[in-house]
Amino acid sequence: MVDWTQCTLAQLSQGLAARAVTSVQVTRDCLARIEQIRPLGAFLFVDAQGAMAQAAAADARRASGRVNGPLDGVPLALKDIFLTEGVPTTCGSKILEGFVPPYDATVVRRWKAAGAVLVGKLNMDEFAMGSSTEHSAFAPARNPWDITRVPGGSSGGSAIAVSTGAVFGTLGTDTGGSIRQPAALCGVVGLKPTYGRVSRYGVIAYASSLDQVGPLARNVTDTAMLLASIAGHDPKDSTSADRPVPSYLAELESGVRGLRIGVPKEYFVEGLDGEVGSAVEAAQKAYEKLGATLVEISLPHTAYAIATYYLIATAEASSNLARYDGVRYGLRNDPGAGLIDMYFATRGAGFGSEVKRRIMLGTYALSAGYYEAYYGRAQKVRTLIARDFSRAFEQTDILLTPTTPAPAFRLGENADDPLQMYLADIYTVSANLAGLPGLSLPCGMTRGGLPIGMQILGSHWSEATVLRVARAFEREHDFAVRRPPA
Amino acid sequence: MSYEAVIGLEVHAQLLTATKLFCGCRAAFGAAPNANTCEVCLGMPGVLPVLNRRAVELALRAAVALDCSVHTRSQWSRKNYFYPDLPKGYQISQYDQPVATAGHLDIELEGRTRRIGITRIHLEEDAGKNVHDEAMAGRRSYVDFNRGGTPLIEIVSEPDLRSAAEAAAYMRSLRRILRYLEVCDGNMEQGSLRCDANVSIRPEGEEQLGTRTELKNINSFRFVEAALRHEIVRQTEIIGDGGEIVQETRLWDSQAKVTRSMRSKEEAHDYRYFPDPDLPDLHIESAEIDKARQSLPELPAAKSRRYVDELHLTAYDAESLTEDPGVARFFEAALLHHANAKALANWINNDLARELGGRRIDSLHVTPQSLAELVALIDRGTISGKIAKDVFAEMAATGTSPGTVVAQKGLTQVTDTALIEAAADQAIAANPAAVAQLEAGKANALGYLVGAVMKQTGGKANPKLVNEILRRKLG
Numbered sequence: 001m002v003d004w005t006q007c008t009l010a011q012l013s014q015g016l017a018a019r020a021v022t023s024v025q026v027t028r029d030c031l032a033r034i035e036q037i038r039p040l041g042a043f044l045f046v047d048a049q050g051a052m053a054q055a056a057a058a059d060a061r062r063a064s065g066r067v068n069g070p071l072d073g074v075p076l077a078l079k080d081i082f083l084t085e086g087v088p089t090t091c092g093s094k095i096l097e098g099f100v101p102p103y104d105a106t107v108v109r110r111w112k113a114a115g116a117v118l119v120g121k122l123n124m125d126e127f128a129m130g131s132s133t134e135h136s137a138f139a140p141a142r143n144p145w146d147i148t149r150v151p152g153g154s155s156g157g158s159a160i161a162v163s164t165g166a167v168f169g170t171l172g173t174d175t176g177g178s179i180r181q182p183a184a185l186c187g188v189v190g191l192k193p194t195y196g197r198v199s200r201y202g203v204i205a206y207a208s209s210l211d212q213v214g215p216l217a218r219n220v221t222d223t224a225m226l227l228a229s230i231a232g233h234d235p236k237d238s239t240s241a242d243r244p245v246p247s248y249l250a251e252l253e254s255g256v257r258g259l260r261i262g263v264p265k266e267y268f269v270e271g272l273d274g275e276v277g278s279a280v281e282a283a284q285k286a287y288e289k290l291g292a293t294l295v296e297i298s299l300p301h302t303a304y305a306i307a308t309y310y311l312i313a314t315a316e317a318s319s320n321l322a323r324y325d326g327v328r329y330g331l332r333n334d335p336g337a338g339l340i341d342m343y344f345a346t347r348g349a350g351f352g353s354e355v356k357r358r359i360m361l362g363t364y365a366l367s368a369g370y371y372e373a374y375y376g377r378a379q380k381v382r383t384l385i386a387r388d389f390s391r392a393f394e395q396t397d398i399l400l401t402p403t404t405p406a407p408a409f410r411l412g413e414n415a416d417d418p419l420q421m422y423l424a425d426i427y428t429v430s431a432n433l434a435g436l437p438g439l440s441l442p443c444g445m446t447r448g449g450l451p452i453g454m455q456i457l458g459s460h461w462s463e464a465t466v467l468r469v470a471r472a473f474e475r476e477h478d479f480a481v482r483r484p485p486a
Numbered sequence: 487m488s489y490e491a492v493i494g495l496e497v498h499a500q501l502l503t504a505t506k507l508f509c510g511c512r513a514a515f516g517a518a519p520n521a522n523t524c525e526v527c528l529g530m531p532g533v534l535p536v537l538n539r540r541a542v543e544l545a546l547r548a549a550v551a552l553d554c555s556v557h558t559r560s561q562w563s564r565k566n567y568f569y570p571d572l573p574k575g576y577q578i579s580q581y582d583q584p585v586a587t588a589g590h591l592d593i594e595l596e597g598r599t600r601r602i603g604i605t606r607i608h609l610e611e612d613a614g615k616n617v618h619d620e621a622m623a624g625r626r627s628y629v630d631f632n633r634g635g636t637p638l639i640e641i642v643s644e645p646d647l648r649s650a651a652e653a654a655a656y657m658r659s660l661r662r663i664l665r666y667l668e669v670c671d672g673n674m675e676q677g678s679l680r681c682d683a684n685v686s687i688r689p690e691g692e693e694q695l696g697t698r699t700e701l702k703n704i705n706s707f708r709f710v711e712a713a714l715r716h717e718i719v720r721q722t723e724i725i726g727d728g729g730e731i732v733q734e735t736r737l738w739d740s741q742a743k744v745t746r747s748m749r750s751k752e753e754a755h756d757y758r759y760f761p762d763p764d765l766p767d768l769h770i771e772s773a774e775i776d777k778a779r780q781s782l783p784e785l786p787a788a789k790s791r792r793y794v795d796e797l798h799l800t801a802y803d804a805e806s807l808t809e810d811p812g813v814a815r816f817f818e819a820a821l822l823h824h825a826n827a828k829a830l831a832n833w834i835n836n837d838l839a840r841e842l843g844g845r846r847i848d849s850l851h852v853t854p855q856s857l858a859e860l861v862a863l864i865d866r867g868t869i870s871g872k873i874a875k876d877v878f879a880e881m882a883a884t885g886t887s888p889g890t891v892v893a894q895k896g897l898t899q900v901t902d903t904a905l906i907e908a909a910a911d912q913a914i915a916a917n918p919a920a921v922a923q924l925e926a927g928k929a930n931a932l933g934y935l936v937g938a939v940m941k942q943t944g945g946k947a948n949p950k951l952v953n954e955i956l957r958r959k960l961g
Binding site for chain 2: 089102235315316375
């Protein structure tokens with residue numbers, strides 16, 4: 001008997017079409033798998049009843065010949081940052097504990113319309129602030145390859161659920177690497193699309209000018225299918241692009257012959273783990289063998305990316321998180337001593353330490369007298385970083401880099417040193433600052449048995465190329481089909 | 487020493503759009519609390535703003551009417567502060583790149599025209615309203631978000647105003663323009679037009695500005711002048727006593743008729759403005775700006791001037807007629823039916839204005855056509871001015887046309903000289919005392935006799951004829 005939970009989304013889609021399996025059967029298997037992996041802390045909410053009902057509805061549609069497309073009946077799950085009507089949404093925070101949204105995010109609406117079976121909400125760092133999912137207010141999540149290590153973050157639950165075969169694909173959000181970094185640490189594929197490619201409506205904002213929604217999946221083809229299911233203009237998001245969505249599958253198998261692959265010299269420096277560096281270098285050679293040309297390029301402002309990112313992201317966050325004030329929804333702690341004390345008590349109890357740290361940083365960066373020196377200057381550097389990439393893409397078609405400087409670290413390892421954790425984003429934040437698409441693809445394993453990811457960065461709107469480049473490597477290697485021991 | 491006041495006004499005008507600035511909720515006054523709200527204007531997690539272009543059109547119209555430079559590119563910024571009526575914890579506004587700058591407004595006061603600079607006009611969303619439960623002795627408050635997210639323009643003047651009276655004239659003039667443009671209904675009591683004032687004083691002839699205070703809560707037209715006058719006196723007294731003005735925000739207390747300190751400069755908010763990352767820059771094509779300029783209606787000042795120059799109305803009548811664009815429209819429509827501008831102006835500014843009592847002129851039974859007909863009946867001598875008052879009352883009450891009222895009630899003026907002569911003879915015979923007085927040179931005794939004739943004819947005799955006939959008979 002086929003264990004469908006170990007198949008890819010594309011395989012399941014075909015299996016459902018061929019009536020080899022029903023949505024109800026596979027959804028039941030997924031729910032069982034979710035139960036098995038409970039110790040990993042991937043899910044914050046499992047909607048077993050709702051999922052079974054959606055699966056039954058999908059099977060009924062199929063029986064009557066009204067299939068909604070390749071995702072119809074496929075069990076998927078959402079990072080708990082997406083608003084789901086009638087289903088609790090916490091964003092990993094106590095301040096939203098018990099909050100049941102009155103509306104669906106645009107991407108959730110699209111998945112529902114596509115017939116996806118939404119099995120639950122995935123764990124994350126509180127308000128997407130973190131690189132380890134240790135900053136979830138409810139429970140830290142664990143890496144399925146080594147439960148003493150973190151799965152990465154902030155979309156840690158999204159990566160675990162895909163990696164363990166609990167669901168066939170998930171959505172995450174990526175503000176500074178929050179899709180790509182956990183994808184790399186858990187050995188799955190994760191894509192952050194171009195800023196504006198996917199609607200942010202109904203996605204709880206961390207840093208609005210950097211946040212972007214994207215898929216995590218078991219392989220590149222599944223990633224392409226999931227991107228197609230969410231990409232496109234949304235009139236409810238004024239920053240979403242009103243431009244056509246190409247077919248992400250059409251040229252997926254076209255290879256890389258003649259393609260110029262840029263290798264930024266600033267990314268291969270001290271601080272890069274030896275095993276990670278070797279794996280990425282091996283991938284470079286593999287691409288050369290496949291007919292691509294390697295070009296060394298320079299991104300001279302790379303050293304400023306982390307500082308720039310943490311000024312802009314925290315500034316926007318300090319404003320975005322002001323609405324959690326205890327007045328309209330979520331937690332309210334009212335000691336009965338007036339408005340100001342209600343604010344202090346609510347926000348003091350509702351936010352975790354990392355969130356408070358970033359709100360304070362951002363508030364400071366925007367303060368009168370400091371604005372120009374911090375936020376103003378960060379915006380200027382952001383422009384310079386974006387220009388670095390524009391110049392690079394005059395010489396190359398794609399960039400190949402490590403996703404993270406090191407494989408998964410141990411839980412608690414960076415707990416007392418936020419700056420060290422911030423450095424985990426060093427290779428990923430630039431793509432957010434420049435609004436570029438970036439994909440993390442498994443490219444090796446450490447001797448200790450941890451996944452290594454490499455990052456493929458493209459120019460604006462070049463997701464099809466990024467996916468094609470990833471697919472060319474994946475076809476020749478088996479890292480993406482490896483499953484964790486758990 | 488004599489001091490002069492230096493005043494700048496910040497006026498918030500609620501735009502007359504059907505829906506809110508960043509969502510599709512209705513922007514209407516008077517609905518049940520929180521009836522006009524949605525996830526966006528309640529600041530739910532995950533929501534994003536989508537600009538209502540209609541609000542931009544109205545802001546643009548105001549900007550060109552106030553001779554501003556309109557910027558083809560402006561920017562949305564977030565103004566951050568905590569308050570329960572502000573759902574997102576920030577207000578979407580415009581900060582260092584507003585939609586329009588550098589305009590002006592001419593005001594007239596005691597026959598003098600003064601040009602007041604407009605520093606800037608920017609668009610922003612309004613906040614909701616906190617409602618304090620009096621029954622709970624202030625221990626519980628509610629928030630009504632119906633107003634939250636409705637579109638406003640803030641019009642900031644230069645500190646060019648020199649007295650409370652000038653400030654009031656500026657407000658009147660500005661309100662009149664906004665109403666003409668159908669940009670804002672100008673209702674201060676309902677809060678659709680609001681005014682904050684920056685006030686300082688300095689010795690006459692001094693260039694340097696004194697320390698200013700900001701006056702808030704001037705929520706009625708009557709309060710503009712009263713609040714400023716009070717604040718100017720307060721500051722003059724402090725400086726006269728050798729004191730210093732504290733830079734602070736003060737609230738006008740309309741009950742006690744004083745201003746009270748609300749917060750000092752040290753307590754002032756740091757709003758941490760920064761560009762709103764959820765909204766692209768606001769672009770307005772120069773063709774759109776040109777179109778707005780070309781499609782401006784005749785503005786009240788020009789209209790008023792035309793009434794004086796071409797229709798020979800008094801300045802007072804012209805001002806009264808042009809105060810409300812609906813009234814001016816009514817007047818001009820009536821004029822098309824009967825070209826007696828002076829008489830129509832009198833009727834509109836007196837009888838019709840009384841009848842109006844705060845209602846909209848187009849909700850009355852009296853129409854431009856029926857009022858014109860009434861004046862025509864007087865001008866043709868069909869009815870007297872006195873009878874016309876009764877006819878008007880009937881028109882206003884029932885909507886019957888003046889011709890019909892006159893016909894139904896038999897009010898047509900008696901111009902039959904034989905009939906009037908008979909009545910005159912009777913009056914002379916019945917009032918020998920009055921006749922004697924008249925003969926003794928007391929001219930006003932004629933009035934008594936005219937009255938007697940009118941009474942006898944049921945008020946319908948043509949008073950001019952009655953006069954003539956009595957004079958002839960007693961001459």
